[in-house]
Amino acid sequence: MTVHDRRAFIIGGTGQIGRATAARLTTAGYAVTLGHRRARPDATHPDGVTSVQVDRADTEALLKALDGHDLVVDTVAFAPHHGAQLARLAGRVGSLVVISTGAVYQAPGLPVPIPESWPTVERDAHDYPAGKAALERHLLATPGLPVSILRTGVLHGPYGTSLDHWSFIKRALDKRPHVVIAQDGRSRFPTTAVANVAELICLCAQRPAARVLNIADDPLTVAEIGARVFAVMGHEAEIITFEGPSRPDGLGFHPWNVPEPIVFSMDRARAELGYRHAVSYDDALRADIGWAVPAVSEAEAAGGGWQDVFPDLVARHGPDVWFPYAAEDAYVTGG
Incomplete structure (x- = not known):
């Protein structure tokens, strides 16, 4: 039986990234809590995984639920006000990982491959990529916040509501x-297996820092x-x-x-964290x-x-x- 001596909290834990990440973290020795908007009395979870009801709009209740965790993963943050919430975790959690998107990269003229240093979309836009970019800027500007921002391609894996394949x-x-x-x-166009997102989240938790990383399958x-x-x-x-x-x-x-072609560079994740795909493309x-x-x-x-x-x-x-x-x-x- 696995000993769960570290604690992780996943916001949006029932989505495809959340499920894959919970499975990966429990094997790494984490006790995992999944945050839900609504109570789920009939929910069942494997050993090491529990769930709690928490209202994302209630910042004080959210922060209370997150306080003291070794790792917090937010799979559903998409706007600047979510960044303002998460910024208050500085000094209160061991590591924060926030899922973003490669759609934040400013086009046209994208290089091949795209490094994380490439400029992101303009501040005055009011769409999903602009919201994600503003969220990123807020978090990265917060002193003392060990936040890893992961820019994904089009996600694929079990339990998703979209599967391009x-x-x-x-x-x-x-x-x-x-x-x-x-x-x-x-x-x-970059695709990203959720099992590989989970692997990179686990690596980020082991080495907390403020960073931005691409995560994508082979191009x-x-x-x-x-x-x-x-x-x-x-x-x-x-x-x-x-x-x-x-x-x-x-x-x-x-x-x-x-x-x-739109291709994400994976050089930074490999160099900084020793990342390797947890699953092959075929698997x-x-x-x-x-x-x-x-x-x-x-x-x-x-x-x-x-x-x-x-x-x-x-x-x-x-x-x-x-x-x-x-x-x-x-x-x-x-x-």
């Missing part, structure tokens, strides 16, 4: 003989991602590409559809598939579909561009 997973389930991809299949092209998904699922399909963006009918669409895919396929099957049995399991995919790209099989078949046959 579903674009290929469903095609394998449907036994499609081919897939047509725009931008010559060369688009690169594969979209065609390489498709091939890896098909290989893991034992499916053979021809990957056909064409130049330029996807068509209005969805032909060529994929969620990594960017004309210029991360196996975890994605192992959760997603039964989850979609359950939704379909209840009269729904994959859109109910991954509502964020629909919110980001719409419902109609994902699987234009008729258009693909016509393109391949020259019809």
Whole structure:
């Protein structure tokens, strides 16, 4: 039985990052508390994990719950007022890790790869990336706050409401003989396995400091991602590409559809903390598939579909561009 001699608190602990992090921390000897907005009397947790009800809007109650922990992880902070809350933890916790996003990097003209020193979006913007960037600035300017800010790519892992790889997973389930991809299949957009986020969080906890770190998978092209998904699922399909963006009918669409490569540098995490991927890309895919396929099957049995399991995919790209099989078949046959 693991001895849990350190204490960690995860804000947003039931999301995909929170679940993966709780599992990783318990193996590292932490007793983990998950913070919830609503009471969950029927919730069950593995050894070393408990949960408490806490209202994020009640700063005093939140700080009281966090006081004295060796590690606090915030997976859901996204605005400057969250930074003001967390800044008050200076001197009160051993280490703070806050999840941010690579969307904070200022574009266009991004280098390949993007280092953490690249400028972030303007202060006067009022969208999600700007909110995250303002949150980062507030925390990094707080004296005595050992905060590690992790900039992720598009997350993938069990229990998420978005899984870009579903674009290929469903095609394998449907036994499609081919897939047509725009931008010559060369688009690169960073993905991040939640198991690897959990690994980096654990490393940050061991060496508290004020820092910013990228966290992303190996920078594969979209065609390489498709091939890896098909290989893991034992499916053979021809990957056909064409130049330029996807068509209005969805032909060529994929969620990594960017004309210029976006790649995160992982040099700092490796040099400062000795980071190495906790799971390979293929093993991360196996975890994605192992959760997603039964989850979609359950939704379909209840009269729904994959859109109910991954509502964020629909919110980001719409419902109609994902699987234009008729258009693909016509393109391949020259019809």
